[in-house]
Every structure is written in structure tokens, then in C-alpha cells.
Amino acid sequence: MCWLAQIALCIRVNSVRDSLLPTFIMEGRRGEGNVEGEVWKKEGQMKTWNKQGAGVRMVQYRLVYFNLRGRGEPVRWVLTAADQQFEDVRYNKETEWPFKKQEMPYGKVPVLYVDDKPLCQSVAICRYLGHAHGMVVEDPWEIALGDEVADAVHDLLPLAAQIVYAKVANDTEKAKMLATEFYTSTLPPVMRELDRRLEGKEWFCGKKMTWVDVFTACYLSQLSAHHEGSLEAVPNLKALVDKVVKLPQIEKWIKERPDTPM
Numbered sequence: 001m002c003w004l005a006q007i008a009l010c011i012r013v014n015s016v017r018d019s020l021l022p023t024f025i026m027e028g029r030r031g032e033g034n035v036e037g038e039v040w041k042k043e044g045q046m047k048t049w050n051k052q053g054a055g056v057r058m059v060q061y062r063l064v065y066f067n068l069r070g071r072g073e074p075v076r077w078v079l080t081a082a083d084q085q086f087e088d089v090r091y092n093k094e095t096e097w098p099f100k101k102q103e104m105p106y107g108k109v110p111v112l113y114v115d116d117k118p119l120c121q122s123v124a125i126c127r128y129l130g131h132a133h134g135m136v137v138e139d140p141w142e143i144a145l146g147d148e149v150a151d152a153v154h155d156l157l158p159l160a161a162q163i164v165y166a167k168v169a170n171d172t173e174k175a176k177m178l179a180t181e182f183y184t185s186t187l188p189p190v191m192r193e194l195d196r197r198l199e200g201k202e203w204f205c206g207k208k209m210t211w212v213d214v215f216t217a218c219y220l221s222q223l224s225a226h227h228e229g230s231l232e233a234v235p236n237l238k239a240l241v242d243k244v245v246k247l248p249q250i251e252k253w254i255k256e257r258p259d260t261p262m
């Protein structure tokens with residue numbers, strides 16, 4: 001066979017093969033949320049074409065966390081932004097967690113069960129969902145910059161959580177001290193850098209919204225809810241948060257989600 005014919009055949013075989021690779025499609029109805037004690041369920045499923053391209057198989061998502069936003073909320077946002085339905089299991093920290101902890105792979109939550117297979121670590125979960133639902137870019141450098149942004153935002157969490165815990169415990173003095181450190185020393189360099197990354201750009205990676213944008217917007221929108229005006233000095237970041245928060249499915253989620261202190 002001449003080389004031209006070989007190339008033509010190769011292209012044809014590859015395009016047939018590519019058409020058989022998994023393609024994710026969404027289907028279904030989001031169940032009505034109902035806050036009753038510790039467990040709040042939204043049920044549903046995702047359909048995927050199998051590798052042979054024949055028929056469909058259902059993928060079930062079950063997110064296990066506490067009845068809090070915390071590290072579970074960005075996972076909920078990425079699932080919601082990707083139009084995925086999920087079972088939203090919320091353990092009571094006092095009564096259920098001591099027993100459930102032993103069942104978790106690392107003794108921690110959130111855990112996302114994908115067809116009953118557990119996936120741990122909130123950032124890894126969001127990244128996985130981004131890949132599974134096309135909320136990623138292809139360029140390795142852009143991907144790495146996105147990972148960097150997500151890690152920088154995630155690093156803010158322990159100190160921010162300590163402030164909320166001190167407030168919930170009515171330890172005003174401690175909350176004030178921690179807040180001063182957080183808002184004057186920890187937060188400003190991060191916000192400045194994130195804002196700089198968005199100069200002349202709509203999204204953190206390439207030209208499309210990725211899981212990194214949703215993840216970042218989730219944490220920063222909560223930050224601005226706790227500390228009004230914290231996004232005023234960073235207009236690019238504020239624009240990104242506004243855009244994600246105004247996605248119809250995210251807007252609906254915020255309206256309907258359980259009301260929790262953090």
C-alpha cells in the first residue's frame with residue numbers, strides 16, 4: 001500500500017476509534033431537596049456511552065460530608081455547574097461521624113462515591129469532576145497554573161475556618177485576633193496574585209470556564225459573605241466570582257441549599 005493510502009487508512013481508523021471513546025452526556029431531573037436533620041439528598045444519575053458505543057450505563061454520584069459548606073461545598077458547586085445530580089449525604093458530626101469515620105478511606109470527608117468507588121481529597125475530587133465533564137483545558141502549562149490557583153485558595157481554608165469556629169464558640173477575642181491576621185497578612189497577597197492572573201482574561205485557564213473557576217468562586221463568594229467588601233480591591237476576581245455565582249444552576253443551588261453556619 002502506498003504511504004498516502006496508509007495515512008488515509010490510519011486517519012479513518014482513528015476517527016472511528018475516537019467516535020467510540022466515552023462521551024459524557026447529562027440527563028435526568030434534580031430531586032427536590034429537603035433539609036431534615038443530618039441527611040439531605042439530591043438524587044440522580046449521569047448517563048455515559050460505553051466504550052463500544054453501544055447503549056448507556058448510569059454513573060451515580062454520592063457525596064459524603066457534614067451538614068456544612070466547608071470542603072464539601074466546592075465539590076457540590078462543581079457537580080452543579082456540570083449539571084450533575086448527586087446524593088448529598090450530610091453526617092451529623094456528633095452522633096453519626098464517630099461511627100462513619102472508620103468507613104472513610106482516610107478517616108476524613110469529603111468523599112465522593114462514583115458508582116460506589118470512593119474518591120477522597122476535595123481538590124482531587126473537583127479536578128476529577130472537571131476532567132469527567134469537560135471543565136478543563138488541554139495545555140499542560142495552563143492546567144498546572146489552574147492547579148496552582150486551586151491550591152493557593154485551598155491553603156486559605158484552615159485559618160478562615162478557625163475564625164468561624166471561634167465565632168461559633170462565642171470566643172470574640174480569639175475570632176478578632178485571627179481575623180486581623182487573616183485579613184491583613186494572609187489574604188491580601190493571595191487576592192492580589194489571583195486578580196493579576198485574571199488581567200485581560202475571563203477565566204483562570206485558557207478561554208473557558210473550568211473547575212478551577214468554580215472552585216475559586218465557591219470559596220471567595222463565602223469569604224465576601226463573611227467579610228463584606230473583601231472583593232472590592234480585586235475587580236477581576238470579583239467579576240469571576242459574580243459570573244460563576246450567576247450561572248443559573250449555581251444560583252438555584254445557593255437558593256435551595258441547606259442553611260448552615262459555615
Ligand SMILES: N[C@@H](CCC(=O)N[C@@H](CS)C(=O)NCC(=O)O)C(=O)O
Nearest residue numbers: 070071107108109110120121122123
Ligand atoms: N485535604 C483534605 C482534608 C480533609 C479534612 O480535613 N476533612 C475534615 C472536614 S473539613 C474532616 O474529615 N474532619 C473530621 C475528622 O478529621 O475526624 C481535603 O481537602 O479533602
